[in-house]
Amino acid sequence: MIIYVDQEQCTGCQICLPSCPFGAIELQGDKAFIIEEKCTLCGACVDACPMQAIVRTKETIVEQKIIDIASYRGVWIFAEQRLGKIQNVTFELLGAGRILANERKQELCAVLLGHNIREQAKELLFYGADKVYVIDDPILENFQDDPYSECVQHLVRAYKPEILLCGATNIGRSFIPQVAVKLETGLTADCTGFAIDSEKGNLLQTRPAFGGNIFATIATMRHRPQMATVRHKVMKPAERLAAPHGEIIEVSIPEKAKQVRTRFIQRVEELEETVNLAEADIIVSGGRGLGDPKNFDFIRALAKALGGAVGSSRAAVDAGWISYSHQVGQTGKTVCPKLYIAVGISGAVQHLVGMRSSDTIVAINKDPEAPIFKVATYGIVGDFKEIVPAMIKHFSS
Amino acid sequence: MNIVVCIKQVPDTTEVRINPETGTLIRDGVPSIINPFDMYAIEEGLRLKERFGGKVTVLTMGPPQAKEALRETISLGADEAALLSDRAFAGSDTLATSYSLSRAISKLGDVDIILCGKQASDGDTAQVGPGIAECLNIPFVAFVKKIEKIENGNARVERMMEYGYDIIELPLPCVLTVVKEINEPRLPSLKGKMRARKYEPILLKAEDLDVKVERLGLTGSPTQVIKVFTPELRREGEMLDGKDPDDIALKLKVKLKEAGFAI
Ligand SMILES: Cc1cc2nc3c(=O)[nH]c(=O)nc-3n(C[C@H](O)[C@H](O)[C@H](O)COP(=O)(O)OP(=O)(O)OC[C@H]3O[C@@H](n4cnc5c(N)ncnc54)[C@H](O)[C@@H]3O)c2cc1C
Ligand SMILES: Nc1ncnc2c1ncn2[C@@H]1O[C@H](COP(=O)(O)O)[C@@H](O)[C@H]1O
Numbered sequence: 001m002i003i004y005v006d007q008e009q010c011t012g013c014q015i016c017l018p019s020c021p022f023g024a025i026e027l028q029g030d031k032a033f034i035i036e037e038k039c040t041l042c043g044a045c046v047d048a049c050p051m052q053a054i055v056r057t058k059e060t061i062v063e064q065k066i067i068d069i070a071s072y073r074g075v076w077i078f079a080e081q082r083l084g085k086i087q088n089v090t091f092e093l094l095g096a097g098r099i100l101a102n103e104r105k106q107e108l109c110a111v112l113l114g115h116n117i118r119e120q121a122k123e124l125l126f127y128g129a130d131k132v133y134v135i136d137d138p139i140l141e142n143f144q145d146d147p148y149s150e151c152v153q154h155l156v157r158a159y160k161p162e163i164l165l166c167g168a169t170n171i172g173r174s175f176i177p178q179v180a181v182k183l184e185t186g187l188t189a190d191c192t193g194f195a196i197d198s199e200k201g202n203l204l205q206t207r208p209a210f211g212g213n214i215f216a217t218i219a220t221m222r223h224r225p226q227m228a229t230v231r232h233k234v235m236k237p238a239e240r241l242a243a244p245h246g247e248i249i250e251v252s253i254p255e256k257a258k259q260v261r262t263r264f265i266q267r268v269e270e271l272e273e274t275v276n277l278a279e280a281d282i283i284v285s286g287g288r289g290l291g292d293p294k295n296f297d298f299i300r301a302l303a304k305a306l307g308g309a310v311g312s313s314r315a316a317v318d319a320g321w322i323s324y325s326h327q328v329g330q331t332g333k334t335v336c337p338k339l340y341i342a343v344g345i346s347g348a349v350q351h352l353v354g355m356r357s358s359d360t361i362v363a364i365n366k367d368p369e370a371p372i373f374k375v376a377t378y379g380i381v382g383d384f385k386e387i388v389p390a391m392i393k394h395f396s397s
Numbered sequence: 398m399n400i401v402v403c404i405k406q407v408p409d410t411t412e413v414r415i416n417p418e419t420g421t422l423i424r425d426g427v428p429s430i431i432n433p434f435d436m437y438a439i440e441e442g443l444r445l446k447e448r449f450g451g452k453v454t455v456l457t458m459g460p461p462q463a464k465e466a467l468r469e470t471i472s473l474g475a476d477e478a479a480l481l482s483d484r485a486f487a488g489s490d491t492l493a494t495s496y497s498l499s500r501a502i503s504k505l506g507d508v509d510i511i512l513c514g515k516q517a518s519d520g521d522t523a524q525v526g527p528g529i530a531e532c533l534n535i536p537f538v539a540f541v542k543k544i545e546k547i548e549n550g551n552a553r554v555e556r557m558m559e560y561g562y563d564i565i566e567l568p569l570p571c572v573l574t575v576v577k578e579i580n581e582p583r584l585p586s587l588k589g590k591m592r593a594r595k596y597e598p599i600l601l602k603a604e605d606l607d608v609k610v611e612r613l614g615l616t617g618s619p620t621q622v623i624k625v626f627t628p629e630l631r632r633e634g635e636m637l638d639g640k641d642p643d644d645i646a647l648k649l650k651v652k653l654k655e656a657g658f659a660i
Contacts, residue, residue, distance in 0.1 A: 170539070209519065216626075381638070
């Protein structure tokens, strides 16, 4: 498979140059030229060229597995539970899944794995599932990759859904890639948007890449199911219905899922994690601008007044002022609260990618040129030692 | 103990800039680095070797210039480094990448532990580690923040979770992806740098591996990029000021109330 520029057709208009996310096109003479070493064959330039001068061809014709796409039907979501509690991301998946199911005029189904979880299955019906496939077994009590991936693969092979969505949580991102490999189908990570291609009915999956600097829309054309993990807190959760209509289908655990190679020893909950940044609606974050670890007290007090969680930049973590579990950003957590307040944080791109999609962003910084103001909904130039106490005073009253 | 560390060469995203006029990425002159998470995987590999003896082999799949990244790992103390490079691999998505790497690992010989970074900073997928484990049909644990011990062919590890961590045991050979908490990567040694300068990585091409060609590269990749675009960075932000902090705080309070916050 190669991409090349048809020199006859190329007018040297240069429109393709910025379309390439990999900087693999350059002008040689007055024609575009693709640098093979940099090209990943993504095809962005093929679509960008107004002259149809960029051509993608198959170099070698290799036989491909033909999949009977039409035999796959239904939108499925993986219903994540922990300690028998359905996780919020599940309701978001049901919300997103419902829209897709309606558009495809297909059923919305949930897969629930765990132990003693039959009651929770009913709850999923209240959130709009037409069917809930439940495998209830002691083996599934704690998350382990082997039995989880075997169970999901088993159900997919048996019922053949067209789409399978899973939360981009630690659990989801651990085992769902293994399911995709077992099924030899495509999996798009950490999606933030979905649409259905009106022509072919494929799922269009949009996701950030390069630390959030660019977005890509990805499709799985010839394989089924079309699988994706979904970023938490981006999709609108399904609403609870007054009366559910769906059914629960109990499936017994497949033999292969009983062969678990790992052994679950213990679950350790860390106190600091009780403020779950990923779940918080309001986050107040502090950075190096606080100047002193003691000044995190300002942050904690404001978070408390607002009923929010405490976050931080990496600089504050590296300085040892607060533990890593609070770090927001590229190497920390990606958060998407309704309100994010950044205090004494400059707004380096690695921090921004972790919080940029928050609904409302408030930035407090004494430097009016700080890049954080570029993404802020409301910016306040000033010393946090004056601003934050005033906020605490007026916000809690 | 035979340890394989998979690394990826990525553009340094801290250096990626947006062209304010066209809104596109400027990649000219953006240096390539070893994926930051993979530095922890390399370090952990070296530490395992120090604890249990054996050999650390670093593996990457990428264009010829990825040799540079491999040399860097030699300077850190890796014993061998292998580059899997062939046009046949171009356009690989995570499925094709996992498959190709797993075949290369089999080619490298017996292995006890395969370490990967949690995710690569260009694609941020975190799918290749679990994918390799599945292709090799060996057990896997993600997001490892500590390898507590390895005894009688079993490893005991801590897996980071949203609420804290889980302790898991699994038999070797296995695949682990590691997070930043696991260690503090070392700097290259002088001796390592000397060795790296002259070091030539093992070169592997598609024909050297026992592979099904239809599972390689673009053909073996079910996902296809349809469109790439840059997000709108700038918000229609508003700067708030006032005669004193109280004034500003009250202005903000009004704005937040309008936005629906109960404060
Ligand atoms: C590979 C890689 C990954 C990274 N990952 C992350 C990540 O996940 N998360 C992350 O946050 N960073 C990350 N970084 C680091 C990032 O590049 C920045 O260094 C970091 O975000 C800076 O933190 P800061 O804004 O707190 O500190 P600074 O950049 O030092 O900013 C401090 C700010 O506080 C302001 N200030 C000072 N005093 C006051 C005052 N009295 N009142 C109000 N404002 C004041 C200053 O004007 C300044 O803007 C990463 C870097 C690399 C290379
Ligand atoms: N091309 C590659 N060559 C070697 N290792 C890779 C490659 N791509 C990904 N990996 C490994 O898989 C991990 C996860 O990458 P990703 O799934 O792309 O986010 C990385 O941290 C590497 O350890």
